[in-house]
Amino acid sequence: MELHEIPVRQVSGVSALKEGELHAFGVFTVNDLIEYYPYRYEDYRLRSLTEAKDGDKITVQAKIIGVPVLQRYGKKSRLTCKMVAEDWMFTATWFNRHFLREELTAGRDIILTGKWDLRRSQLTVSESEFPDKGTLRSGSLQPVYSVGGKITQAWIRKTIGQALRQYGEMIPENLPGELLKKYDLMPRRRAIQCIHQPTDSEEGGWARRRMVYEELFLFQLKLQAYRAMNHERQDGVSHGATNSEIREFVRSLPFELTDAQKRVELEILKDMRSSYCMNRLLQGDVGSGKTVIAAIALFAAVKSGHQGAFMVPTEILAEQHVRSLTRMFEPFGIQVGLLTGSVTGRKRKDLLASLQMGLIDIVVGTHALIQEDVFFRSLSLVVTDEQHRFGVNQRSILRRKGFSPDVLTMTATPIPRTLAITAFGDMDVSTLSERPKGRKPITTYWVKHSMMDRVLGFISGEISQGRQAYLICPLIEESDKLDVQNAIDLYVAMQQAFPDYKVGLLHGRMTSAEKDEVMRAFYDGEVQLLVSTTVVEVGVDVPNATLMIVMDADRFGLSQLHQLRGRVGRGEHASYCVLIADPKSEVGQERMKVMTDTDDGFEVARRDLELRGPGDFFGTKQSGVPEFRIADMVSDFAVLEAARDDAARLVGERVFWTSPEYGPLRSYLQREQILQGEIID
DSSP: OOGGGSBGGGSTTOOHHHHHHHHHTTOOBHHHHHTOOOSEEEEOOBOOTTTOOTTOEEEEEEEEOSOOEEEEETTEEEEEEEEEETTEEEEEEEESOGGGGGGOOTTOEEEEEEEEETTTTEEEEEEEEOGGGOOSSTTSEEEEOOOOTTOOHHHHHHHHHHHHHHHGGGOOOOSOHHHHHHHTOOOHHHHHHHHHSOSSHHHHHHHHHHHHHHHHHHHHHHHHHHHHHHHHHOOSOOOOOOHHHHHHHHHHSSSOOOHHHHHHHHHHHHHHHSSSOOEEEEEEOTTSOHHHHHHHHHHHHHHTTOEEEEEOSOHHHHHHHHHHHHHHHGGGTOOEEEEOTTOOHHHHHHHHHHHHHTOOSEEEESGGGGSTTOOOSOEEEEEEESGGGSOHHHHHHHHHTSSSOEEEEEESSOOOHHHHHHHTTTSEEEEEOSOOTTOOOEEEEEEOGGGHHHHHHHHHHHHHTTOEEEEEOSBSSOOSSOOOOBHHHHHHHHHHHOTTSOEEEEOTTSOHHHHHHHHHHHHTTSOSEEEEOGGGTTTOOOTTEEEEEEETGGGSOHHHHHHHHTTSOOSSSOEEEEEEOOOOSHHHHHHHHHHHHOOOHHHHHHHHHHHHOGGGTSSOGGGOOOOOSSOOTTTTHHHHHHHHHHHHHHHTSHHHHHOGGGHHHHHHHHHTTSOSSSOOO
């Protein structure tokens, strides 16, 4: 029996009650328990006061030389006593530890851990031990785990120690000798032991290094094996659109493709002409021309005798794409249909029938596309826009409506290499890093709330020239917890400030029909100023809008601010983004500085990942960003890249699939349901 098959209850000291508590932390087996790593260590190694800096947390061995003094303040107490360590006299202070007074006898040795106040020669004690009673912590590094409920630090330390004593000999080595030797990695058994019970920080560092590499390597192995098998299967649609047909379509466009668009177009067409299923991510900054690339791919699908589906997150965006695709495809006789929740009754029935008979070549829609009664004659290409807004299940349902169709996923959230390798490691990635010709840069300003009158003047100036403006705020209505401007109050204030202009209101609690009505009015120019929450973040294209104002901008993540900024600058006029914020934290100030320093979405995304971490980057748990036990995809990026390269190389070698040395890795892939059999021919 292997460790991942042994229930955690088998560890001595784990009762049924404690087992339930451990389950809440995702710990079900002995393997889960020994891989429940500490997130930091408490340093109880003895230090000299002569080396300690003011404010340091230190552990010292001292001798009691004074009489303890106890002061009470209601239910609280303060206990002080004079100590000496290495001829340095100081005062030790405990709060709410009155019961220690009887033990503090002159001449007795004591070990103290606490915060050192150099100016007052005072140690505020958090923990204390007496050597004559036997010590548990002093002189060591103690692991600190994420705990809660009835699981305490002391209990989890003791239980993991017991698990290592009971089952330590069963810990298998899962990395091949070549990788252990290449990176001088600790054996797995010793590394796990040292992570939980390091003798010093250097040993703990070497142990962490080993386990970080292992975690990232195994994760990448899954992705690379999945990719390799997808390419091996050869069960996709091989599109036969000719180069001359594609060239004719590209020449018909009213603009010239950028070099980046030409490169990405070739990558996608190469995938579509192959017999494996394309699974490609197309990422590009706001306004980099992703929709045109999608149109070329859809054109190739139709010219090959098949159909295409284009799934987007909102109805307004679906309608926008239908308008632009119809303009492009009309000269070629390609029929484009629209399927959203608003398409009902006879109109819906006719559209579904046309789709099933193949009379509609391309359908654009929202999640309405994945409903059970939607059938295609021959779906060979699925395009999803802003894919992190769709759940994994939603995307797979649409894919199953065709016979192994190619999949092109698009996102306007530029993804740092770190996240591209992790969240989208099973995909081939194409990047549009170039602005289309004639696209004007957006000037960004950061101002304080005290300058709101000048901002209102700026709005008035743009609208008086026939332009339109967005005014974004974080909340819909008042909150006691957050001191932020809210959309409803702001809407009323703007109506009063601009009585001669039409002000619109848009927020997430409105129905889809209400939102669409407001957005159409803004798109048609009937509304000059749109007060909104971040529902306008994705895909709204109003060329006449030249001003984006974001209230309380420090409340937003950098990538979200960059997405909002990208809603303007889509027409011929100069455009501006004004961030209104009084950030109190350094991180908030840094965000504002990044936004005014650069309009490069990839640089913004990289800084956002550093400031916020991967968990919040997309603002959704369905993004596919993995949660690692010990690795950090930002600080461990170099290891991540090495692990990715190693995994890709191994998966591509036949010896990996046949040699007993790689048996543990193949078993791992089987457990993860990547492999069904022992060997792939």
